[in-house]
Amino acid sequence: MEGPVPFTGNVTDLSNPNGFQWAFRCNRCGNGFESPFEQSLTKRGRGMLRMAGEWFGGPVEKFSQGVEEFNLYGIGAEQGAIKNRAFNRAVEQVKPNFRQCRGCGHWICRQFCWNEAVGQCQECSPLMSEEVARAQGDAQRYQYRERAMRQDWVGKRDIGRSRVRCDTCGAFSEGGTFCGRCGRPLRITVRCRHCGATASERAMYCQNCGVQL
Numbered sequence: 001m002e003g004p005v006p007f008t009g010n011v012t013d014l015s016n017p018n019g020f021q022w023a024f025r026c027n028r029c030g031n032g033f034e035s036p037f038e039q040s041l042t043k044r045g046r047g048m049l050r051m052a053g054e055w056f057g058g059p060v061e062k063f064s065q066g067v068e069e070f071n072l073y074g075i076g077a078e079q080g081a082i083k084n085r086a087f088n089r090a091v092e093q094v095k096p097n098f099r100q101c102r103g104c105g106h107w108i109c110r111q112f113c114w115n116e117a118v119g120q121c122q123e124c125s126p127l128m129s130e131e132v133a134r135a136q137g138d139a140q141r142y143q144y145r146e147r148a149m150r151q152d153w154v155g156k157r158d159i160g161r162s163r164v165r166c167d168t169c170g171a172f173s174e175g176g177t178f179c180g181r182c183g184r185p186l187r188i189t190v191r192c193r194h195c196g197a198t199a200s201e202r203a204m205y206c207q208n209c210g211v212q213l
Contacts, residue, residue, distance in 0.1 A: 005024065005091055006107065007024070007098040007100070007107035008024050008026065008027055008098065008107060009027060010024070010025040010026075010027055010030075011023070011024055011025075012025070013034075013035065015083065017040070017085075018040060019037055019038050019039040019040045019088070020037070020038045020040065020076060020083055020087070020090070020091045021035055021036070021037045021093075022035050022037065022087065023033070023035075023128075023137060023161055024091075024097075025092045026108055026109035026112070026113060027106070027107070027108070028106075028108045028109070028113045028121070028123075029109060029113050030107075031109045031111060031113075033094050033097045033109070034094075035089075035090035035091075035093050035094050036093060038086050038089070038090070038092075039156050040082070041082070042059060049180050081140070082184040096110075097111070098110060099114045099121075100174060101119075101120050101121035101124055102119055103121065103124035103125065104120075104121065104123065104124055104125075105119045106121060108121045108122075115127060137165050139194060165191045166179035166181065166182060166184060166186055167184075168182050168184040169181050169182040169184070172191075173186060174179075185195055190203060190213060191213070192206035192208060192209060192211060192213060193211070194206065194209050195211070196213040197208040197209070200213060
């Protein structure tokens with residue numbers, strides 16, 4: 001059973017019947033580093049015995065078969081110890097790819113999360129070049145939005161402002177108390193410019209056809 005790894009808790013076992021290998025990933029960014037593949041000496045020994053049996057046949061071949069059976073049923077604890085030693089070697093081989101921050105004490109990968117200039121992780125001491133680039137991007141987005149708000153995107157377009165229709169002469173008026181054509185008092189009656197149906201003064205959409213007033 002492999003022991004805990006001081007520099008990461010994200011370890012994947014890539015071992016197979018031919019040998020041992022592990023992948024160690026940074027807890028912050030997920031970047032991974034694989035240990036060199038280490039061939040199993042037990043597997044290599046069995047292969048040599050099988051090769052000898054193929055060359056000479058007879059008793060050696062039977063002995064090779066016996067070794068296979070012994071490895072399948074009687075070497076579990078020993079094989080586990082061999083794997084543990086291989087794991088400890090893998091840890092030492094991959095450990096140089098990780099650094100421990102003097103600020104927060106966390107272990108992170110050297111390739112992406114480490115600030116070599118100050119000896120701390122990028123959470124404690126961000127790279128100034130990246131911070132400046134991020135600040136410039138935020139400022140550009142803000143200035144584009146501010147400039148867009150100052151720009152007149154409508155101009156003189158008719159955006160569907162409600163009009164009042166005089167019940168006496170039928171003329172439309174943009175508002176006011178009296179009709180601009182016949183001078184009669186206007187009653188606040190809004191008519192749909194699409195279908196002509198009447199609507200209440202504060203209505204936003206025609207109840208007859210659904211067009212915006």
